[in-house]
Amino acid sequence: MTTDTTTTDDASPGPLGRYMDVLELVAAFPGALTLGDVSSMLALPKTTAHRLLKGLVKAGLAREAVGGRAYDLGERLTRLVHATVDDDWLATLTGPHLRQIIESWGETCYLTRLAGGRIVVAVSQSPDVRWRGYVQPGIEMPVNAAASAKAIMAYQDDATLAQALAQPLPIVTANTRNDAAWVESELQAVRERGYATCIGEIDEGLAAIAVPVTLPDGMVLHALAMTGPLQRIMNERLPERIDALNTTGAALAKALALGAKIRERGAN
Amino acid sequence: MTTDTTTTDDASPGPLGRYMDVLELVAAFPGALTLGDVSSMLALPKTTAHRLLKGLVKAGLAREAVGGRAYDLGERLTRLVHATVDDDWLATLTGPHLRQIIESWGETCYLTRLAGGRIVVAVSQSPDVRWRGYVQPGIEMPVNAAASAKAIMAYQDDATLAQALAQPLPIVTANTRNDAAWVESELQAVRERGYATCIGEIDEGLAAIAVPVTLPDGMVLHALAMTGPLQRIMNERLPERIDALNTTGAALAKALALGAKIRERGAN
DNA sequence: ATTCTTGTTCCGAAATTCGGAATTGCATTC
DNA sequence: GAATGCAATTCCGAATTTCGGAACAAGAAT
Structure with missing residues (x-):
């Protein structure tokens, strides 16, 4: 044998x-x-x-x-690829918003999206080209580690969540946890704080923070995230960053809802 | 046999x-x-x-x-795909410019680029999602038909041009010509007028106009184009359209040059 | 003219795919 | 809870394909 x-x-x-x-x-x-x-x-x-x-x-x-x-x-x-991703309109819609953030904070920002039970990057912008290597449109974000994934999953119904947790959850660094119980507690924390974090769970020295983008009808299908070196993200100015993300997130929610409506109209 | x-x-x-x-x-x-x-x-x-x-x-x-x-x-x-195309920064850079044009004119606009002897679409924006189906990033534009390709090829050295003409040139509609002599005369016309056209050479009812984007050092590696139904594009307002493209093209040239410089700096 | 490098064609041996038939797994129904 | 229907999966012999060494063209460099 x-x-x-x-x-x-x-x-x-x-x-x-x-x-x-x-x-x-x-x-x-x-x-x-x-x-x-x-x-x-x-x-x-x-x-x-x-x-x-x-x-x-x-x-x-x-x-x-x-x-x-x-x-x-x-x-x-x-x-x-372009036929499927079709996040072009999303990119043109959110581009200016993202740019505004990266200009004030100088960190990589991106928008993720719930697509078929997975969290994928939809739009990504960075002040430095080299960072963009990792966060690229279409890349999947692990539910048990990425801030942007947690921020979205925290607001899904039980069925969606269970399905996501049933997938194999990767362990990438020493800080990564992949037991369902831990993930659930993390999501609970997100609901309480209103934002999600990823502290060295994907790359030892990197951290990310993310807020849910709540659409007018209360659904959460997107998350807005900022990432960078751990000590530069998780410092005393964290509350300010969260505020900035939330403000932009609210604006994005309106733009996305409108965009979806227009798109729907055109598709008839 | x-x-x-x-x-x-x-x-x-x-x-x-x-x-x-x-x-x-x-x-x-x-x-x-x-x-x-x-x-x-x-x-x-x-x-x-x-x-x-x-x-x-x-x-x-x-x-x-x-x-x-x-x-x-x-x-x-x-x-x-994203590893190769790497037109992301180009998209974020030119996005606002393109958007400005499509808002005033309501037509599909796109930026093409000379890449490895071929003309490919780098960025594309449209007021109507349905149009985007054809002009998508990465798509190659035929040298003997597309306005954006003519606008770039008209300003290349003889070697580059000869190489491009040595490729098999497609015939797609009754208006398409693929003999080298005709293409050369077309390019000559571009140099005289300052803009290129495509009148039903790719799709019977469609037309396109394009202007070269001349970088500060005099090189032409990009073209800015507008496309739409033939009678809506090639009407009495054509001069205005060309003006608009030229204005935006000049702004783009500066932005592109700056972008390239920044990118180069980051790549050391 | 000659040599070297790079791309292309040939062809028998070996391993792969091909798809029909039978089996498992899952959800729905009685 | 058993039975049914549907979709996905495994099995396996026959047939087609790929595999890669060796010989062959086509330029480029010397």
């Missing part, structure tokens, strides 16, 4: 595994990655690398760069 | 073909598409659909929705 070829846990890369490896490489060096590069970087025979690349191209996931000597991402890929 | 199994023109879907079909379906109904749906919509045996879906999940391109009964797009996909 120990010599079984099919690993019991099934961590096999699957049929698309190597295609994805190549694709990720292409994404890392768009428009500048040549066949030889792929071959040597992934230790694949030239022939195999060639076949994989051509396969990606035929599938529309990659395409040959203009010179012909290199590859970059195909537009079918781009279209796929 | 006619009965040859390997088609000479090689329009085969490739090994990833069916995976992509499924993935596109998932993207169309994110979080709500069940195995049975895929099976019946693509006329695949349940077994096959199942295997394809699981393959996508294992590759990180799709994932099971929280309920477990449905699928949506995986975040590896999202991350791939």
Whole structure:
């Protein structure tokens, strides 16, 4: 049994595994990655690398760069993502609000959204480009750790919450807890304080604070969050930050409600 | 020869073909598409659909929705795109400018960019959500038809231009021309008038106008465009539109140059 | 003209996928 | 609580595909 070829846990890369490896490489060096590069970087025979690349191209996931000597991402890929996320209108709507905050506080701010039982980043803005690497639109926020996720989940009905807690909850740092009881107590704390925190639970040195964005009908589907180095976020000016988030959050709620109404009208 | 199994023109879907079909379906109904749906919509045996879906999940391109009964797009996909496009800062920078135009004119506006010899949409905003379907970030604009592409290509050196013209140029409508000579004359016209047009060359009833965005150092890497129904765009108010685009384009040029400088500084 | 590098085609051996049939799991109904 | 219906999943032999070494073209550099 120990010599079984099919690993019991099934961590096999699957049929698309190597295609994805190549694709990720292409994404890392768009428009500048040549066949030889792929071959040597992934230790694949030239022939195999060639076949994989051509396969990606035929599938529309990659395409040959203009010179012909290199590859970059195909537009079918781009279209796929943009078709789903469709947070464009949300971005244009909330952009100015976010910008206002980051200008006064100089920290990364983002708006998350409840989408299909998960919390995902909808819009993200930062004063420093380098920070944006982590918080990018479409990224999922873990319910048991992220401030923005707690801020939303604290105001969902029991069914939604139970479903979210039934998912595997990741442990990322020594400060991460993933037992349901703890999460529930954390959410209770959010309801009492009116804001959520994430203190080194995702990255040792980073903290985040988030407030729920309560729509006019009382629903909470979004959260507004600010993140940065732990000691710079969780200091004596914390109350001020929360105030700022709440003020902007209220404005956002109105804008979002209006936006949704307009969108609905246009979709008939 | 006619009965040859390997088609000479090689329009085969490739090994990833069916995976992509499924993935596109998932993207169309994110979080709500069940195995049975895929099976019946693509006329695949349940077994096959199942295997394809699981393959996508294992590759990180799709994932099971929280309920477990449905699928949506995986975040590896999202991350791939956002890692490359990286037009986020560009979007936040140009967003307000674009919004200003669409508010006064009520037409779809977008910024395109020269990227690796191709013209791609960087930022796009529209008063009506439905229009956005076509002009989406990442989409490539054909050099021989799109106004935004002509506006940029008219100011490139001969090598870049030659390379672009060496690519296969698509014919999409009866108004599309794809011979190099015609394109060159069109570019000459752009240089004389200062703006580019696309009159039903991409979609019969649609027109677009575009102006180059000239950076402080004289380079043209971007174009600002407005698109809409032909008779609404190409009417007697055309000069005013061009003026508006030029004004905003000048403001954008400054913003872009500054943005690039800041980004460069942060990247050291 | 020649050499080197890079991309492409061929083809037999090996491993994979293919999809029908049977099975499990879950919710709804009687 | 048993029974029913539906959707998802596992099994498995047949068939198709991929795999990658070796030979082959196509430029670029010397």
